[in-house]
Amino acid sequence: MFELSEDQKMMQKVAHDFAEKEVAPGAEERDEHETFSRPLYDAMVGLGLSSICFPEQYGGADGDVLSYILAIEEISKADSGLGISLSATVSLCAWPIFAFGTEEQKMKYVKPLAEGAQMGAFGLTEPGAGTDAGSQQTVAVRDGDNYIINGSKIFITNGGEAEVYIVFAMTDKSKGVRGISAFILEKGMPGFTFGKKEHKMGIRSSQTMELIFQDVKVPAANLLGKEGEGFKIAMTTLDGGRIGVAAQALGIAQAAFDAAVKYSKERVQFGKPISANQAISFMLADMATKIDAARLLVYRAASFKDAHKPYSKEAAMAKLFASDIAMEVTTDAVQILGGYGYIREYPTERYMRDAKICQIYEGTNQAQRMVIGGAVLR
């Protein structure tokens, strides 16, 4: 637990070297112009970063979840928008098909996603269904061998870019959350279009779009799990996705901390580096401690998932804590850099903007407390 295995260390290095040489150099520009770079994404998954935690027969590398989480952390240090794009493909799209899909669905969808030939997305959120995911308005009606889907999804990471989408829709409104089902949709299905691209505060190098379904005919073979299992699939998927978001937050916090340490040693005021001031060194000490505590929570959650232990509470704790400290650490990093921290010439203000979303998506931190509270009071 406290020492990474050789495999994990080497996987971390694969992601680290790629992030440092290929991802970091253009991160500022992609943020500035709100551009998602598919070639960069393809280069990343071309190395196998989307394959790590799947078995070989589904195009995977037979590694573990922790190795994959280390990769998300490393990529997110350089560009957390790219980090979440990877997490959306792996944790939110490929994983539920791997966990709940038929053999046929796994071969058809998990394999290209793991091998990096395709990109994935996850559509649960609607304008009226955020934390209250049960109040879905998107409907799917059985019609012979097909389902006809109507409705829309908002704030969908990788929307428009992804080839494969997990979409949740009501198949039986009378049953409430037990009337929700999950479907696998493909980009290009007639009636499946994309709405507006969101302009965001942070993670601007990731693409976020609205999904629109107008009489989309989806083969019944693309039903994921059974009818009515959608809510369970969504919640279980988000448990895993949260470890990815937690790793993303951790990467952002680490990057901000590293920038603050470097700056504080170089910045001279009153004839000495500002790091020689206890006011600064104590801030850095607190930041480092918070990051390490978060890291242990994140790695623990991943290790629980690897060990097939229940990890819902652990993932919620990791996501809650890592994203909260990412917000604190990035804010402190901006403070340490002072005026330079506030301007776009330095990356610290980007880290601060990127950190905020980690407290919001894949379950707000208030929702995480609901999960943790529910678990401790059981």
Add this chain to the structure above:
Amino acid sequence: MEIVVCVKQVPDTTEVKIDPVKNTLIREGVPSIVNPFDKIAVEVALQLKEKHGGRVRVISMGPPQAADALKECLAMGADEAVLVSDRAFGGADTLATAYALSTSIEKMGPVDLIICGKQAIDGDTAQVGPGIAENLGIPQITYAAKIEINGNMIKVDREHEDGYEIMEAPLPVMVTVVKSIAEPRFPTVKGTMKANRTQIPVWSAADINADEKRIGMPGSPTQVRRIFTPTQRSQGQLIQEESAQKSVAVLIQKLSDAKII
């Protein structure tokens, strides 16, 4: 095509600090990396294999932890690796290193091409590659910026400050490569997993039948008195008259004008 790439594990010089008192490198806590020029050599070897088929083997002489450098090369796609490691090799200079490596390469069987980085970023000597070629009695072409293989012949664009020298030689050949020849690929996840499961054979001095007088300290006559960066020489002057005789005459005139002869 049988290709052998020689690699060295070096301290990451971007992270090295200098001891202000002793004027030596502080190596503790400095991460070790594959010498960047050697990584380029691995990339060139992999590209040649992709084009002409064959096998890429990497070899390194160093302490047991140098296996990490070899693993990285395997993760990039090299087929096999050999670590030449023995306490008896300790303290080797470039002469003893070239001897140990060339002896090991002989043990590996027939080789068509040996590729080395142009130099290591820690010692900067650029002597081991040429030393290997000398020991093996094969041609050497240093500072390759482009390599083409045609049958049994190699054609190399050799990089100079002011242009390229195009050379040809029959295989086997030892080539050292410069930065501009290729951008090393990133190791893949699958390559990394495979590399991590590969047992890298370790050859001792006895395994390669090394002459104990030619390895380690006893085989290393080099004594470093002082290390410094030589001052930049000014541009030379090219004398190019219609004939060699005339050029020589002009040269002699210039030399005697300068009171050198």
